[in-house]
Amino acid sequence: MKKNTNSYLRYAVITIMALFTLFPVVFLVLNSFKSQTEIVKSPMAFPQNFSFEYIQTAIEKINIGSSFVLTLVITVLSVALIILVSSAAAWMMVRFKSKLSTVLLLCFTASMLIPFQAIMYPLxxxxxxxxxKNVPGLILMYGGFGLSMSLFLYHGFIKSIPASLEEAAIIDGASPFQVYFKVIMPLLKPTTMTVIILNGMWIWNDYLLPFxxxxxxxxxxxxxxxxxxKIESGQYGNSWDLIFPAVLITITPVILMFLFLQKNIIKGIADGAVK
Structure with a gap:
């Protein structure tokens, strides 16, 4: 009886937490298909008529198309840069163990504790x-900021990979680049997926650095x-029928990416941090 009571209590707490977490998303979705009058009058009610005209209006007025392409390019190139540099650096640090590599790992790990605001204006x-101070510079900044955590995860995972695999590839005539791309990188898939999810979500949603x-x-x-x-519409009163659809469009790709790749997050972090 006590065991059942504890189970019910646990499920009740989890349900409340889930509802609390999902409430902003539900609120956003409901109001993305309403007119300005409906939103102001009854923000918690279902739309009288589900219409995509407000989403279409947001796409046209806010230039969502060009903004989406730019955000996608920045995110993809930044994440690719982070993966390439952090995995290669971690591989070298593990395979060429020395005092210098240990110091470098400690420096990268310690840099995760430095808040962005502390170096924002000098940077x-x-x-x-x-x-x-342009898009290429923004990509380089993201690459630098995402390097420390990603290197830490890769370093932990690569230590569990037997060096004999690389030695066998070298005996077969593989170059260092071939060893890296054809032997090491395929084995790093779980950690790479975690790096993609964590950095991709952060870069896609980031506001301060692009600003x-x-x-x-x-x-x-x-x-x-x-x-x-939001600033422009605020001059004449907030156009919620424009803001809500725009926000929905902005967060949808991140939610979809998380839903499809969420199983890799815990596995990748555990493999990279524990091993």
């Missing part, structure tokens, strides 16, 4: 002086487009 100033780097650019990321649309 922007340096990149501005180098002529990199500081390309805030004045004619073409903006999705988060910047939604923000500036």
């Amino acid at each position: 922007i100033s340096i990149f501005d002086n180098m002529g990199l 500081l780097v390309i805030g004045n650019s004619p073409i903006k990321t999705l988060t910047l487009s939604v923000y500036f649309a």
Whole structure:
């Protein structure tokens, strides 16, 4: 009896937490298919008529198409840069063990404790002086910020890979690049999926760094487009029938990516951190 009571209590707590977590998403979806009048009058009610006209209007007025493409390009290139550099660096640190590699690993690990706000303005100033206050500079910044955690995960996983696999490939005539791309990288798939999910979600949803780097650019990321649309609409009263659909479009790709790849998160983190 006590065991059943504990199970019911546990399920009740989990259900409450799930409802609390899903409430903002449900609220967003409901109001993405309503007119401004419906949203103001009854924000918690279901739409009287489900219509995609508000989503279509948001796409046209906020230039969602160009913003989506730019955000996708930045995210894909930044994540690819993080994966390539962090996995290669972690591989070298594991296979060529020395005091220098240990110090470098400690430096990368310690850098995860430094908040972005502490280096925000010096970093922007340096990149501005180098002529990199643009999209390529933004990609380099994301690559640098995502490097430390990704390297830490890769380093932990690579230690569990037997060096004999690489030695066998070298005996068969493989070059270091072939060993890396054809032997090491396929084995790193679980950790790579985790790196893609964590960094992809962060970069896609990020607002502050794009605002500081390309805030004045004619073409903006999705988060910047939604923000500036909110500012412009706020001059005449918030156009919620424009903001809600725009936010829904912005978060949908991230939600889908998480749903399809969520099983790899725990496995990848555990393999990279524990092993």
